[in-house]
Amino acid sequence: MKPLRKRRLTFVISIVVGLGVAVGLTLYALNQNVNLFYSPLEIVSGEAPKGPLIRLGGLVVTGSIQRNPDNLKVKFQLTDNAENVWVSYEGILPDLFREGQGIVTMGVLQQDGTFVASEVLAKHDENYMSPEVAEAIKKAEAEAKARVKK
Amino acid sequence: MTWQWFHRLSSPKWFYQISGRWLPWIMGISLLLFSAGLYQGLFNSPIDYQQGHTVRIMYLHVPTAFASMMFYVILAVAAAVGYIWRIKLAHMAAVSAAPVGAAMTFLALSTGALWGKPIWNTWWVWDARLTSELILLFLYLGFIALHQAFEDREVGDRAAGVLAMVGIVNIPIIHFSVEWWNTLHQGATISKFEKPSMDPAMLVALLLMIFAVLLFCTAIMMYRMRNEVLSREHNKSWVKEVVGQ
Numbered sequence: 001m002k003p004l005r006k007r008r009l010t011f012v013i014s015i016v017v018g019l020g021v022a023v024g025l026t027l028y029a030l031n032q033n034v035n036l037f038y039s040p041l042e043i044v045s046g047e048a049p050k051g052p053l054i055r056l057g058g059l060v061v062t063g064s065i066q067r068n069p070d071n072l073k074v075k076f077q078l079t080d081n082a083e084n085v086w087v088s089y090e091g092i093l094p095d096l097f098r099e100g101q102g103i104v105t106m107g108v109l110q111q112d113g114t115f116v117a118s119e120v121l122a123k124h125d126e127n128y129m130s131p132e133v134a135e136a137i138k139k140a141e142a143e144a145k146a147r148v149k150k
Numbered sequence: 151m152t153w154q155w156f157h158r159l160s161s162p163k164w165f166y167q168i169s170g171r172w173l174p175w176i177m178g179i180s181l182l183l184f185s186a187g188l189y190q191g192l193f194n195s196p197i198d199y200q201q202g203h204t205v206r207i208m209y210l211h212v213p214t215a216f217a218s219m220m221f222y223v224i225l226a227v228a229a230a231v232g233y234i235w236r237i238k239l240a241h242m243a244a245v246s247a248a249p250v251g252a253a254m255t256f257l258a259l260s261t262g263a264l265w266g267k268p269i270w271n272t273w274w275v276w277d278a279r280l281t282s283e284l285i286l287l288f289l290y291l292g293f294i295a296l297h298q299a300f301e302d303r304e305v306g307d308r309a310a311g312v313l314a315m316v317g318i319v320n321i322p323i324i325h326f327s328v329e330w331w332n333t334l335h336q337g338a339t340i341s342k343f344e345k346p347s348m349d350p351a352m353l354v355a356l357l358l359m360i361f362a363v364l365l366f367c368t369a370i371m372m373y374r375m376r377n378e379v380l381s382r383e384h385n386k387s388w389v390k391e392v393v394g395q
Contacts, residue, residue: 130196
């Protein structure tokens with residue numbers, strides 16, 4: 001390779017590598033701030049600030065949903081399979097909201113450790129299937145559970 | 151030298167002739183794939199057990215998002231080749247790839263917003279995947295704007311080319327954002343090495359649409375490159391012959 005081209009190649013490589021390292025270090029330093037939401041474990045262990053608007057994400061605990069029959073108030077627990085956090089919310093929930101669903105909420109962490117949400121978003125997973133397949137899987141899981149109980 | 155084929159490959163005249171022969175085929179195959187993919191996606195694939203018909207947005211969203219990243223890699227590599235070896239055709243490729251990639255990025259962002267409203271309950275959220283894809287759109291627009299800002303086209307090639315090369319660090323960030331951080335956007339379904347967790351009929355539609363969009367983008371980029379060749383080489387005798395007819 002001619003010296004001039006070699007110099008230009010070195011320039012390009014050093015610019016891309018240098019910037020890559022810089023961006024990598026920046027993202028590493030910002031690691032926690034880039035995360036969209038806190039997990040229940042981080043809430044319980046006191047890593048999340050109380051007072052400012054934050055996001056909390058987790059799975060809706062089965063059997064924890066308490067709806068108020070007179071208004072749109074609802075209470076439920078979110079879990080990351082390590083810790084649970086109570087969330088209260090007033091408003092319309094997304095269609096995907098149900099037990100076991102991944103949810104991201106935005107709101108304020110109270111002094112008593114509960115979370116008052118002002119927005120509830122549903123997180124979709126990377127699985128796509130037809131209703132028939134979903135039904136079959138549900139049936140198979142129920143059968144497996146029944147077999148374990150015996 | 152073994153570099154001879156490389157130089158022949160970089161001749162604008164050679165490109166103009168060969169692309170003229172290939173283009174009808176690429177465009178034709180792309181349109182065939184589009185009709186097969188759209189039929190499969192809209193009529194012949196099941197609804198999703200959670201999303202219902204909204205899942206069909208995926209057949210446009212995933213291919214355009216994939217193309218938006220792939221054409222940025224093409225843009226950056228072409229800019230680097232043009233910068234290092236001073237190959238004119240490479241710069242023409244870079245300039246032609248940018249608007250195609252920008253359009254795909256815009257489509258990926260807007261189809262994603264349309265999907266997010268019913269499924270997530272929001273049009274937009276500042277999570278790592280969505281934000282890095284938005285930065286990709288700004289990189290494309292920055293490249294186009296910077297290139298236009300120079301009176302001398304060759305200076306613009308090199309200046310905007312450096313921006314394109316620098317921006318390549320964003321591509322792995324987009325790809326891995328859903329693994330590195332908590333995001334609202336779900337993880338990848340088909341780039342996993344395991345069997346994709348997707349209904350086979352959906353997968354067929356998605357793959358057909360991915361190839362259709364990629365070929366379509368390639369065809370559009372080639373049309374743009376042919377224009378770029380004619381415009382930049384307008385003093386050459388072979389161009390006068392082609393245009394004079």
